[in-house]
Amino acid sequence: MLSALLVVVWMWAPYAGPVRAAENRGLFPDVSAGRAEVEYLAELGVIQGYKDEKFHPEAAVTRVQAVLMIVRQLGLETGEELPMPFTDVKPGSTGYQEIALAVKFGIIHGKTEQSFDPYGKLTRAQMAKIFANAYHLSGRMEKDFTDVKPDHWAYPYVHALAANEVTLGYPDGSFRPNAPLTRLQFALFMARYMNDEFKPPLTKLLSRKEVIAKKESVVTVYVYDENGEELSQGSGFAVANGLILTNFHVVSGGSAFTVLTSDGEEYEIEGIVDYDLDLDVALLKPVDLLPLKPLRLGSVEMVEAGDDVVAIGSPLGFSDSVSTGVVSAIRTFELEEGFADFIQFTAPVTNGSSGGPLFNMYGYVIGLVSFGFDQGELNFALAADHFKEVVYAYARVPFYQLPVIPADELPVYEDGSEGEPVATEKFHLEEPLVDVVSHPVLPILYGIDYSNHVVEINYETRNVRKIALPLPAERLYFANDELYITLLKGEHSHYWWSEDQQGAIAIVDAKEFRLKETFDIALDPFDIVADDRYIYVSSGSGQHTYIKSYDRFTKQEVGSERIDEASRIEMHPGKSMIYAITTNTIPIRMSVYRIADGQFVETYTSPYHSDYDLKPDITISPDGKYIFNDAGFVFYAAAQKSANMTYAATVEPFSSVAFDLAQGNVYTARDNKVTAYNSTSLQAVKRWAVNGEIDYITVHDGKIVLLTKEPLDESGMKVPSIQLFDPV
Numbered sequence: 001m002l003s004a005l006l007v008v009v010w011m012w013a014p015y016a017g018p019v020r021a022a023e024n025r026g027l028f029p030d031v032s033a034g035r036a037e038v039e040y041l042a043e044l045g046v047i048q049g050y051k052d053e054k055f056h057p058e059a060a061v062t063r064v065q066a067v068l069m070i071v072r073q074l075g076l077e078t079g080e081e082l083p084m085p086f087t088d089v090k091p092g093s094t095g096y097q098e099i100a101l102a103v104k105f106g107i108i109h110g111k112t113e114q115s116f117d118p119y120g121k122l123t124r125a126q127m128a129k130i131f132a133n134a135y136h137l138s139g140r141m142e143k144d145f146t147d148v149k150p151d152h153w154a155y156p157y158v159h160a161l162a163a164n165e166v167t168l169g170y171p172d173g174s175f176r177p178n179a180p181l182t183r184l185q186f187a188l189f190m191a192r193y194m195n196d197e198f199k200p201p202l203t204k205l206l207s208r209k210e211v212i213a214k215k216e217s218v219v220t221v222y223v224y225d226e227n228g229e230e231l232s233q234g235s236g237f238a239v240a241n242g243l244i245l246t247n248f249h250v251v252s253g254g255s256a257f258t259v260l261t262s263d264g265e266e267y268e269i270e271g272i273v274d275y276d277l278d279l280d281v282a283l284l285k286p287v288d289l290l291p292l293k294p295l296r297l298g299s300v301e302m303v304e305a306g307d308d309v310v311a312i313g314s315p316l317g318f319s320d321s322v323s324t325g326v327v328s329a330i331r332t333f334e335l336e337e338g339f340a341d342f343i344q345f346t347a348p349v350t351n352g353s354s355g356g357p358l359f360n361m362y363g364y365v366i367g368l369v370s371f372g373f374d375q376g377e378l379n380f381a382l383a384a385d386h387f388k389e390v391v392y393a394y395a396r397v398p399f400y401q402l403p404v405i406p407a408d409e410l411p412v413y414e415d416g417s418e419g420e421p422v423a424t425e426k427f428h429l430e431e432p433l434v435d436v437v438s439h440p441v442l443p444i445l446y447g448i449d450y451s452n453h454v455v456e457i458n459y460e461t462r463n464v465r466k467i468a469l470p471l472p473a474e475r476l477y478f479a480n481d482e483l484y485i486t487l488l489k490g491e492h493s494h495y496w497w498s499e500d501q502q503g504a505i506a507i508v509d510a511k512e513f514r515l516k517e518t519f520d521i522a523l524d525p526f527d528i529v530a531d532d533r534y535i536y537v538s539s540g541s542g543q544h545t546y547i548k549s550y551d552r553f554t555k556q557e558v559g560s561e562r563i564d565e566a567s568r569i570e571m572h573p574g575k576s577m578i579y580a581i582t583t584n585t586i587p588i589r590m591s592v593y594r595i596a597d598g599q600f601v602e603t604y605t606s607p608y609h610s611d612y613d614l615k616p617d618i619t620i621s622p623d624g625k626y627i628f629n630d631a632g633f634v635f636y637a638a639a640q641k642s643a644n645m646t647y648a649a650t651v652e653p654f655s656s657v658a659f660d661l662a663q664g665n666v667y668t669a670r671d672n673k674v675t676a677y678n679s680t681s682l683q684a685v686k687r688w689a690v691n692g693e694i695d696y697i698t699v700h701d702g703k704i705v706l707l708t709k710e711p712l713d714e715s716g717m718k719v720p721s722i723q724l725f726d727p728v
Contacts, residue, residue, distance in 0.1 A: 139164060502520065
């Protein structure tokens with residue numbers, strides 16, 4: 001799909017290039033050197049000749065001429081009458097409105113507070129300042145010009161132009177800051193800024209550190225929904241005309257976007273200028289020009305198998321991450337609308353790397369990091385040949401006149417997000433379940449139904465057994481071939497203080513499925529876990545209350561520690577830590593308790609405070625490596641305090657999660673969809689859709705087992721059911 005502007009301006013197709021176009025014309029007979037640049041700008045209406053049909057390349061540029069050309073190129077306009085601070089610029093005079101605009105945007109200043117001197121000649125140093133201000137240029141060149149030292153007033157502006165390859169200086173190493181700027185020199189400056197084809201080729205082989213330094217042009221792209229909630233993040237990088245290039249799948253489905261630069265500054269994105277679904281490419285336009293150096297775009301022909309490459313991006317949310325590797329091969333893949341070249345490379349990338357640049361060792365972007373597979377370091381970047389000419393085409397359009405496509409008119413990237421419909425084995429249950437756990441070995445689910453029974457469901461035989469409980473039950477936990485169930489003696493309340501609380505625990509023998517015993521506790525139980533000997537219970541009342549431990553044999557209280565009321569708790573598989581997450585605080589917080597022999601030996605909170613918009617539930621992966629939060633954020637579960645509960649990755653939000661680590665899979669469920677992720681990279685692999693809303697997911701012998709609510713008939717009434725399918 002192409003935007004309306006693209007139909008007029010460009011196509012995602014081969015491009016002859018401005019240099020070739022200039023060779024076919026002879027607009028100005030007095031231009032020889034720099035003819036391609038001059039005619040490129042003239043064709044775009046940025047510069048104009050004189051009445052004698054000549055360009056007069058050696059004529060000096062006046063201050064008003066410079067303003068006119070820059071304002072034209074940027075496309076600056078205003079519908080309001082702007083104040084004019086200079087007494088020597090009269091209403092109706094040439095450039096009156098443009099000078100007022102340039103002052104408003106901080107592009108120019110007067111010679112004095114009241115004088116602009118519109119017909120005064122510009123020096124090269126003065127033009128460097130105007131140009132750097134107009135285009136928000138920054139950076140430093142490796143070596144100073146001989147005549148522009150650090151104490152020169154124009155030093156940062158001249159360096160910014162040189163770092164962006166807008167100016168090359170003279171062969172003797174000088175810049176000649178006080179020399180008048182000629183019309184030809186201005187044309188060369190402008191053409192180099194707008195189009196890489198007018199810059200000298202990069203012929204110096206760079207060191208790895210020199211290539212890595214180009215991360216200053218790489219950004220992290222954040223995607224938000226219509227409510228301002230973060231949906232996802234990826235990578236992008238600066239290209240010509242102030243635009244940001246990324247993958248379309250990075251921004252797909254978003255309503256708003258921002259980018260974070262390497263120096264920690266965050267900027268708003270106005271919208272998407274254009275995209276190509278087939279190539280998975282999108283061009284983003286910031287609200288204003290950003291102080292980022294555009295990267296040079298190369299070609300797949302610049303590399304071959306065995307060449308070193310560098311990838312820079314934001315894998316797993318870690319900005320400015322660098323990975324190195326080699327080109328494995330150049331592949332040609334068939335897409336829906338043709339063929340495209342991809343560079344296969346070994347530099348490690350993962351979630352969040354998409355949209356980042358792949359560099360060769362000359363500093364060219366040779367590809368757009370697009371996708372990968374974990375097996376055998378199979379990572380792929382779309383060859384720059386497929387997007388660089390489109391970038392150059394949009395460089396021909398004034399930045400402030402580039403329209404963006406309304407977010408609600410953008411398609412959603414087809415990545416199987418709706419899920420592949422799958423047939424399931426199913427059977428209905430009599431009642432919905434309040435809480436569910438699965439047997440770690442047998443094909444059995446345990447739950448608490450609405451009639452206050454603990455229920456055993458064998459989903460192979462479809463046999464269901466129930467035990468009535470003496471008090472209202474809320475949560476259950478499986479360990480030691482027993483079920484530990486919280487029993488309530490009152491409603492949870494902020495004002496049911498610790499000294500007055502009471503509740504009970506039921507223990508069910510899971511082998512014989514019989515109520516073994518119950519015992520009273522001096523706590524309002526909210527959640528429950530257990531290790532080999534001790535049962536741990538968090539309180540549901542009393543605000544800043546307690547988590548307590550009980551000996552499962554003596555039933556005596558062993559230890560206690562402070563906790564926020566109504567905190568969910570999860571036992572680490574190593575049985576040395578209990579993780580907790582609040583359910584009624586703002587923001588929701590995570591913490592950990594180190595335990596030994598039933599005692600709480602240490603507790604501390606997550607290193608983040610409102611950095612991640614968490615949901616009030618967590619699950620620990622069976623290998624003990626990760627903490628999965630239902631909002632889709634994944635954190636490390638680490639023995640080291642400095643690493644524990646630190647960010648690891650992002651998956652899509654879910655309501656339940658299950659693990660088949662033997663097969664290398666993590667499964668999440670939300671609404672009627674099941675998504676499979678690779679357990680190493682946490683990249684989505686496949687998605688299925690079932691009939692009904694999924695409440696719980698587990699895996700048994702490679703089969704996915706779901707507890708769902710599905711419509712019984714056209715009345716819309718939903719009934720609980722067990723569904724099973726083989727994820728092949």
